[in-house]
């Protein structure tokens with residue numbers, strides 16, 4: 406994929422933060438981490454660059470972990486703004502920034518992170534992003550200072566949020582931490598691992614460290630899907646269909662929940678602020694490999710490996726992950742054959758040794774059906790050596 410797009414020199418380096426214009430424009434690298442923790446890299450996957458806006462979903466996650474969804478929602482909303490990243494965009498009624506992926510929302514979110522002063526708050530952010538990346542990340546001091554002396558528009562946004570009553574710190578304090586968080590240095594490999602952490606339900610797939618709980622991970626991914634690619638988020642959802650976040654440093658992190666995380670770096674940006682070759686590469690991947698989140702699963706998997714009657718025992722052997730649709734199939738099978746002449750008087754044995762996970766909604770439905778069968782007089786035994794079926798997931 407990189408070879409296919411390497412020759413594309415369209416776009417321009419971001420220069421509104423002067424120091425960003427000093428990077429090598431030709432660098433192009435990508436990395437993918439599977440949820441099994443295996444890393445694949447190509448091109449300049451270990452070239453450092455500043456994370457910029459890709460810090461936003463992770464700092465949002467940190468704020469959610471500290472304050473909960475409702476606590477954060479009092480300060481920043483969930484709606485795609487459809488406007489550029491630096492838009493003066495506050496909800497006219499609540500005064501909240503529309504979402505945490507635009508600058509106004511990200512500055513307010515960053516200010517929600519606890520700590521007694523800017524240094525302590527920044528350190529919490531840096532440490533958190535480092536655990537997501539699986540290594541200690543540092544800051545590009547030049548980029549930080551460059552944005553600090555030129556970031557008047559972001560200060561204006563912070564002032565508006567302060568005036569609207571949704572900002573919890575002084576403007577200078579909030580902006581310094583935000584500028585510094587944007588100047589954290591990463592590589593495409595780091596971004597892949599950070600995205601992989603979101604793909605694996607909040608567990609860093611390379612270190613095994615549980616960083617976030619699954620629910621927070623889901624909140625963050627939802628916002629990334631609707632708002633992560635600036636005012637191109639709608640088209641991105643159609644063409645690529647992965648929760649993603651880009652930054653004006655040239656990085657993109659994309660997540661295929663349950664499967665992999667991708668990090669891409671190429672610093673020339675389109676007019677929306679997204680990496681030109683990064684977007685092109687992810688579009689190619691999506692077109693060639695059908696990685697869209699909403700793609701129809703093609704292979705109908707039956708959770709029932711085997712169902713037979715021997716003597717007075719009816720054995721149903723189950724396997725794999727039992728989600729809603731698998732539970733529906735199991736229930737239809739059992740209930741549908743409940744009155745077959747050869748099964749009517751048999752004991753039902755559900756063998757779940759091959760089941761890897763049962764989703765809560767599936768467990769509820771199956772438990773209710775088993776209870777009803779028992780009430781109707783049938784003996785139902787569940788062999789559950791690993792306890793998978795007994796737990797609520």
Ligand code: GLU
Pocket residue numbers: 456457458459490491508552559584587651652653654678
């Ligand atoms: N530090 C940058 C800014 O606030 C981040 C913008 C971005 O990456 O979209 O302007």
